[in-house]
Amino acid sequence: PKLDRIELITVRLPFVQPFATSVHSWAVKEALLLRIESGGVVGWGECVADPDPYYSYETTQTARHIFKDFLLPQVEAGISFAELGERLRPVRGHGMAKAMLENALLDLVARQRGVPLHELLGWPGRRIQSGISIGIKDSIPELLSAVEEALRRPYHRIKVKIMRGKDVAWLRALRAEFPQIALMADANGDYRIEDAPLLRELDAFNLTMIEQPLSYSDIVQHAALQRELATPLCLDESIHDLDDARAALSLDACRIINIKQGRVGGLLESLRIAAFCHERGVGVWSGGMDETGIGRAFNLHLQAAAGFTLPGDTSETSRYFAEDIVAPGVVLADDGFIEMPTGPGIGVQVLEDRVKRYELERERLS
Numbered sequence: 001p002k003l004d005r006i007e008l009i010t011v012r013l014p015f016v017q018p019f020a021t022s023v024h025s026w027a028v029k030e031a032l033l034l035r036i037e038s039g040g041v042v043g044w045g046e047c048v049a050d051p052d053p054y055y056s057y058e059t060t061q062t063a064r065h066i067f068k069d070f071l072l073p074q075v076e077a078g079i080s081f082a083e084l085g086e087r088l089r090p091v092r093g094h095g096m097a098k099a100m101l102e103n104a105l106l107d108l109v110a111r112q113r114g115v116p117l118h119e120l121l122g123w124p125g126r127r128i129q130s131g132i133s134i135g136i137k138d139s140i141p142e143l144l145s146a147v148e149e150a151l152r153r154p155y156h157r158i159k160v161k162i163m164r165g166k167d168v169a170w171l172r173a174l175r176a177e178f179p180q181i182a183l184m185a186d187a188n189g190d191y192r193i194e195d196a197p198l199l200r201e202l203d204a205f206n207l208t209m210i211e212q213p214l215s216y217s218d219i220v221q222h223a224a225l226q227r228e229l230a231t232p233l234c235l236d237e238s239i240h241d242l243d244d245a246r247a248a249l250s251l252d253a254c255r256i257i258n259i260k261q262g263r264v265g266g267l268l269e270s271l272r273i274a275a276f277c278h279e280r281g282v283g284v285w286s287g288g289m290d291e292t293g294i295g296r297a298f299n300l301h302l303q304a305a306a307g308f309t310l311p312g313d314t315s316e317t318s319r320y321f322a323e324d325i326v327a328p329g330v331v332l333a334d335d336g337f338i339e340m341p342t343g344p345g346i347g348v349q350v351l352e353d354r355v356k357r358y359e360l361e362r363e364r365l366s
């Protein structure tokens, strides 16, 4: 498409409560949005990078730089997604910046054609399973009550963040209280291979998986750890593209992959990773990055694809924000499932007045 107007918009939305990993605690969601316009049709993308490098090396500032100086100049009227992919190949890494661009173009094209995004990607819509990621809490009782509240919604599976010092006893307490629930733990890379004996204690708790126990960049040591554990490992931070997924599965470094479309360069690479894992009988699920309703909608549509058999980090809007920038928000049905949006593009309406209300900065590029 020929783009008539291109804008980068930074928004900051307060979280209803701070979200903490083993690395950092975030009290607000600061996101870089891309708004593109062509012939009166608007497409939106959201970059999942934070303003800080505490999940990934990418930040909102690196994404802005890479987008403006290296990605946007490659976009041309009439270019196919395959051709654009080829043109972006020389740009090493920066999957979050690439995903933001691809998101906006896919949303725009789907809206122009009047089809839902999942259909443009080749998949019929379906209801998807829900899951919640509960951040690090100050005490075990606080964690227990957060889990109890989530089970009442009812979420299909519960993920809790763990870290050194808040692991074995915390999970033991959870299992004692909730013996039957689908439960998993995410360490965001807090442990080292020397911690294998401690991590082996987690085998007692029947977790569906342990996510990213070792370093954010490691694959080989996860393979060594997987040999020591009965619980499946799941990789998140270590997987940036299909090649990383291949490396991880060849080495048996994990038995499950958390695909975040916003981390691996977008939906098209996500579909390649999902297809690769599906052929090998390896489950994948869609992770989240506490996105606004824009990024969350992309994660919903991705889950129409085959291979997304496991519940992901797809939660209700109200668990993140008192007020979001899209309508309608994500809500769980009584059985915990989530409906996929059916309208054109991402299928949710971006509320431009709300975007303005939460806007810190708007940069017009054309």
Ligand code: OSB
Pocket: 021, 055, 132, 133, 186, 188, 236, 287, 288, 289, 290, 291, 313, 314, 315
């Ligand atoms: O590791 O999956 C993670 C949020 C921010 C950064 C990293 C992670 C997370 C989550 C929450 O676990 C996912 C969500 O609810 O969107």
Ligand code: MG
Pocket: 186, 188, 211, 212, 236, 237, 258, 287
């Ligand atoms: Mg994770």
